[in-house]
Amino acid sequence: MRHIISVLLENESGALARLVGLFAQRGYNIDSLNVAPTDDPTLSRLTLVTHGNDQVIEQISKQLHKLIEVVKVSDISEAAHIERELMLVKVKANGNQREEVKRCADIFRGQIIDVTPTTYTIQLVGTGDKLDAFIQALGATPILEVVRSGASGIARGEKTLAL
Amino acid sequence: MTSQTKPDDKSAATTKAPEMLSGAAMVIRALADEGVEYLYGYPGGAVLHIYDALFQQNKVKHVLVRHEQAATHMADAYARASGKAGVVLVTSGPGATNAVTGIATAYMDSIPMVVLTGQVMSHLIGDDAFQETDMLGISRPICKHNMSVRRPEDIPYLIKKAFHIAQTGRPGPVVLDIPKDMTMPNQKFPYQYPAEINLRSYQPKQQGHAGQIKKAVTALLAAKKPVLYAGGGVIMGQAAEELTELAQLLNLPVTNTLMGLGAYPAGDKQFIGMLGMHGSYEANQSMHHADLILAVGARFDDRVTNNTKKFCPDATIIHIDIDPASISKTVNAHIPIVGLVKPVLTDMLAVLKQKKKKLDSAALQSWWQQIAQWRAVHGGRYDNAAPLLKPQYVIEQVAKITKGDAYVCSDVGQHQMFAAQYYPFNKPNRWINSGGLGTMGFGLPAAMGVKLNYPDADVVCVTGEGSIQMNIQELSTCKQYGLGVKIINLNNGYLGMVKQWQDMNYESRYASSYMDSLPDFVKLAEAYGHVGIRVTKPEELQPALERAFALKDQLVFLDIHVDPKEHVYPMQVPGGAMNEMFLSKTERT
Incomplete structure (x- = not known):
């Protein structure tokens, strides 16, 4: 099963390498990984999407906890949560294709953030499924480049993952 | 970052x-x-x-x-x-x-x-x-x-x-x-050297959860066929005393892992031997048939459990460990307790003393009778009749001359298993071996580290002609610092454990397990300025050991030629349950 694991990590040199290395060493999967410092610059927040059975997910969580620089770990997919991913798509946009791509982006509430006479770059935010659906919907439009951030997530309501 | x-x-x-x-x-x-x-x-x-x-x-x-x-x-x-x-x-x-x-x-x-x-x-x-x-x-x-x-x-x-x-x-x-x-x-x-360190991201637990401890005690008291399975966590956690008190209070059978030898005194009647791949027949049988396993500072390593799918089918498992990731990693624990072994055992003892209850004595009695029957089946026997020296016998004699009180530092291979099986460790921290990684070359430097810090103690390096050559250069360090280690080189001319597996699984095709061109270890020891003694016949062993241990401050290299055909038994059948074992070259369970 797919799980979204949020980690608060000391923003120190080597901490991220250690965390990623753990997944490689123990044969766990990383479907996506997203990391940046938080409002507190000494802490990084990391969202990691992985899959595995309950035993594997339990081990992942415990092994993450064991890393000295890991402050907190939470499997946010265990309860109500919000998940968002950012995607930038560069497509070929010529002639009447330009109108078609624009319409499609509007339907998905995407924004065209860069325009040239022959290309559009569209920014889209949503769940992974929504981003997949947009790519499908582009149909015959030639895709030049896709950049996805991987999911970031947060628990709904008053539950927080903070110090 | x-x-x-x-x-x-x-x-x-x-x-x-x-x-x-x-x-x-x-x-x-x-x-x-x-x-x-x-x-x-x-x-x-x-x-x-x-x-x-x-x-x-x-x-x-x-x-x-x-x-x-x-x-x-x-x-x-x-x-x-x-x-x-x-x-x-x-x-x-x-x-x-x-x-x-x-x-x-x-x-x-x-x-x-x-x-x-x-x-x-x-x-x-x-x-x-x-x-x-x-x-x-x-x-x-x-x-x-x-x-x-x-x-x-x-x-x-x-x-x-x-x-x-x-x-x-x-x-x-x-x-x-x-x-x-x-x-x-x-x-x-x-x-300025800091007095202490406080890391927000690293706050290891000390005490176990009180509710879990009570639950564990209740389960323990209800057991009819309990086994206490103690590992290296008891040694490093300095909890051998508490473990022994708990075991003796409830008359529990105790098995130690390879890393846990000495956690419970080997000379005590409640000790049923080491468990696992080369564990005793009675320890592995007891584990398999137990209705409750109290695992203390042990990690259900694959060299202990054998096939986890067949592991101890009827047992409720209580697992005490400082590392939550060790709990339910390979074998599911029914009652996990995360904490340092020492305070958790202390708390368990307090709860037990307050309850003033013991296990059902009739059930425990019949469990002990069953264990006694298993003990009689193998009991660490080996054939000592041959003209060649048996490695098991050598270990027994080393135990005798050191009164079972030496620090025994082992290398890795058959000699390691013989030392674990035949040297009775009655105190913690006396058995020093590379259990997890199985590092050949560990024994001699390990013995040096111990001897340097405990100069008055007998420090023995049990090794083989394969392992000793992986760090043989340290004989020079021993000379420089006057480290009077006694090296027991169980020389069988083969990488014994490799050979044993080749005998058992590869129709005795000894691919690269024969050690040709061995040095003259006696001359080698002498070249480094030490004493070397060669033992090739059983009757030479006793005088050689006496001479070696009488030379208090000298390193003595005992090159002891042992039977190259000897195997380590019991040995678990690969892929089997705890209690499926080879007992000798011709017997299996």
């Missing part, structure tokens, strides 16, 4: 001005302030400033090995015998990579160790400079934690942090990488 946790500046506020020291001097002073007596190492370019600082003081003594691997094993064995972190100092590049096997050995057995590795100058890092290796990258998967020095003034804090992490929670080795420019003799900084 570059900022570094900084020392708490407030704690540095004192009335008198702090002493000004160079980074190199701070390294050594911090070790002295940590109470370190011996530092095991080997100099080289990147650590020369540190060695110079070492030379200019006399609190911390340095032991010069002949290969960095030996330095790590010496420090490791000191930690296993004393419970305190051993400390290693090596240079960058090859010095550091030579230490890797020793770091991994300590990591697998949860041994506290602090390894200081030199590094090239900060501005050269990443340039493929002379003797540069990414030691942080290399050591990351084989140590509990690693760090590098970014500012010389952080050195006292980082060394304190290294000891703190190495020695608390589930212990393990910590690597501190020190670029050469962090130790410049002419750049001085205020020195």
